[in-house]
Amino acid sequence: MSAENRRSSILTSSKTLFAKRGLHGVSVSELARACDVNVAVLYQHFPSKEQLYRAVLDEFACKREDYVNAVLSGPDDFGNVLYRMTIVYANGRLADPDILRMELRSILEEDGFSEVFFESQWKGFTDYIEETLREWKDSSGRSIDVKVASMLYVGMVREMLMRCTLSVDHDFSDRNAEYLIKQIIKAFLRSLGFPPLEW
Numbered sequence: 001m002s003a004e005n006r007r008s009s010i011l012t013s014s015k016t017l018f019a020k021r022g023l024h025g026v027s028v029s030e031l032a033r034a035c036d037v038n039v040a041v042l043y044q045h046f047p048s049k050e051q052l053y054r055a056v057l058d059e060f061a062c063k064r065e066d067y068v069n070a071v072l073s074g075p076d077d078f079g080n081v082l083y084r085m086t087i088v089y090a091n092g093r094l095a096d097p098d099i100l101r102m103e104l105r106s107i108l109e110e111d112g113f114s115e116v117f118f119e120s121q122w123k124g125f126t127d128y129i130e131e132t133l134r135e136w137k138d139s140s141g142r143s144i145d146v147k148v149a150s151m152l153y154v155g156m157v158r159e160m161l162m163r164c165t166l167s168v169d170h171d172f173s174d175r176n177a178e179y180l181i182k183q184i185i186k187a188f189l190r191s192l193g194f195p196p197l198e199w
Helices: 003-021 028-035 039-045 049-060 064-072 078-095 098-109 114-140 146-166 177-192
Strands: none
Touching: 003 028, 003 039, 003 049, 003 098, 028 039, 028 049, 049 098, 049 114, 064 078, 064 114, 078 114, 078 146, 078 177, 098 114, 098 146, 114 146, 146 177
16 A cells, blocks of 8 residues: 555544544554554654644645635625535535544543644634624624624534534434525524525
8 A cells, every 4th residue: 555545544544533532532552453554654654643633634624725616606695605615514524424523522522622623624614704794894883793703603503513413313314404504594694684695
């Protein structure tokens, strides 16, 4: 196996184990076994367990160019752009919820990687929301805390994704992601005082 393929295999196998057991719940030797390599090979690719964990996050995060394509591919009003960005992110997480599991474990276990999750997974949303709301706030004279507003949106989307992928009662199973995201965006924009969307 080439070094590049071996690295990719290690990232995929490690993601599954980190999602099940968390950063501190798995040893380097267990990671090596799950990746079908010896510990020395694991360390050749990743000098520490923490660096492997960070590499998993980087590998499976939505890339900035994915969001750029979403922004440019349709109507440019705030609600529609936010919808397309959210669909890009949600489809990736719904197809492979291990990163959501890792994020939840990181928050619950206070492993020090919560900020890394935010930077790698949510920063595209918050940057876009905050910049758009600053411009809207200045032109409309409204008084809103743009940081709080962006975190409100992230919280709403995070809750929906976790309920859809991690819930044992599957109470969201009769709703598709597109429908749920549209409802979240409608509620979010309504709470800020934006005019209703024609969806």
